[in-house]
Amino acid sequence: MARGGLVARVGLCAPGGIRLTGAVLMVGLTGGIGSGKSAVATRLVERGAMLVDSDRVAREVVAPGTPGLAEIVETFSGRVLAADGSLDRAALGAIVFGDEAARRRLEAITHPRVRARSVELAAAAAPDAIVVNDVPLLVEVGLAPTYHLVVVVQTAVSTRLARLARDRGMDRAEAERRIAAQADDARRSAAADVLLTNDGALAELHAAVDALWRDRLLPYERNVRERRVVRAKRVELTEPDPTWPQQYVRLAARIRHALAPMDLRLDHIGSTAVPGLAATDAIDIQLTVPTLADADGPLAERLADAGFPRVPQERWDGPRSAGSGRWEKRLHGSADPGRPVNLHIREAGSPGWRYALLTRDHLRADPDQRAAYLLLKRELAASAPDSATYTTAKDPWFDEEHLRAEEWAARTGWRP
Incomplete structure (x- = not known):
């Protein structure tokens, strides 16, 4: 007998499938x-x-x-x-x-x-x-x-x-x-x-x-x-996994299906998007919205139904330039215990949105900075293994990385 007292055999065989609402x-x-x-x-x-x-x-x-x-x-x-x-x-x-x-x-x-x-x-x-x-x-x-x-x-x-x-x-x-x-x-x-x-x-x-x-x-x-998100309390670095990009592709396709017919930009960001970089085993994804108001209401519910509930409390990125104010965003995660995800929802063109893409591309392009960041990650994972301390301790490095990345962007003509 199925959980809840129901046994049935149903089917989904045509392209497009069905979108179920609720918690099934x-x-x-x-x-x-x-x-x-x-x-x-x-x-x-x-x-x-x-x-x-x-x-x-x-x-x-x-x-x-x-x-x-x-x-x-x-x-x-x-x-x-x-x-x-x-x-x-x-x-x-x-x-x-x-x-x-x-x-x-x-x-x-x-x-x-x-x-x-x-x-x-x-x-x-x-x-x-x-x-x-x-x-x-x-x-x-x-x-x-x-x-x-x-x-x-x-x-x-x-x-x-x-x-x-x-x-x-x-x-x-x-x-x-x-x-x-x-x-x-x-x-x-x-x-x-x-x-x-x-x-x-x-x-x-x-x-x-x-x-x-x-x-x-x-x-x-x-x-x-x-509507519960799976989040690790301790930092454990995982050696580079060549399947991380493939996993992102599957997750992004799931998110696109959940939000259809909206056609919003998705990007693989963070350490798992940088080849050869060890990382905590969580896929970071950036979802671009016209305004943060668009991230609330039906969009948030659709993501939760698809297995990406919103993380409670307000969330924002620490600004990397003086006087830029708080970089507000929305943060969702994964309900799947086998695949942690950080889904960052940011406004198109906002400082935090641009910085996530710039940092990823700079680290992909600069092996010396990639090596320096990896060394820092390993040191902090050993000395500050709880997630909150680990994240905060990286801030000084990222403040300097922001300047280096902007110089690289100006020199190469990089655009997001």
Whole structure:
């Protein structure tokens, strides 16, 4: 039984997904054919998740007697019907396979219905539900940004081929054709917030799923519902992670989806945006708004619903030039315990906005200043490991860095 007493299978298979309001945590689950994705889905349901089955809903909306099936017959003729009046998927596939226009006509019939039914069923979720959407083609159709978290099940191709032969009686040529028709491992990995490797025993997979549920999904759901931000109290420097830029891309896409149709500028800033620089493992993102008043109200609520609640109390940047006054901003963070984020919302063209971009670009361009800053970070992390002291202790260095960066900007013609 799901948490809150609800078990359902709903779906999200069309590009664009659905935007849920409120606190329901949406998890996208995907993996190549034969990867063991269904085993992960089953285990999550056993732990208490509400399973979202995109394949099942896609069949439901074209079942006998539905408007969806009627429109398909009207569009493609009665030859797509089986003798019992159900949809003959093989006959329909023969028509749309290799015909882009026909495929798009079919999608125009099915996708809106799947979206509408998905919204209807997901809206019935309990207030504290964790909704897991099992979508085989999640990456292929660009749905990753519509979820709070994307879980990818990855398995070696040789293992997948053996499973497809053993469990589905599929010959090797057909199995290879189906695997080749889907996204490859690299593309799925790029979309994954969590990568579950499933090359071992089922018990190993269950242990990994149980840990994901206990350590990440349960607290993530609670944090989203309670608008709580994950923030570290102590500073722990992490060696440069080459995946930080890729992680930023995923987070930025999620934020853009949450704020659509607003088209606001997002930038990766801070130490994780500077190659080769050790940093606290939190992704710093700058969201640009026309005025700070635009950062309040509906925009703040949309960010909170997407897993980026506002940090309480007023926030501002320490000014780096005399007489410039306080550099006001809004600060949001991440509700995801597995991925801390500092989301700085600043007004376009404001001093703090410009300085965040200038400092990042200067450190990227100047190896000597980058090395000096790294040395300072290591010294302070060892001597002042609490976050507040660490941040304040860096101020004198940044005051001098501001002057150096402005000189560099004037010399090179830098613009934000």
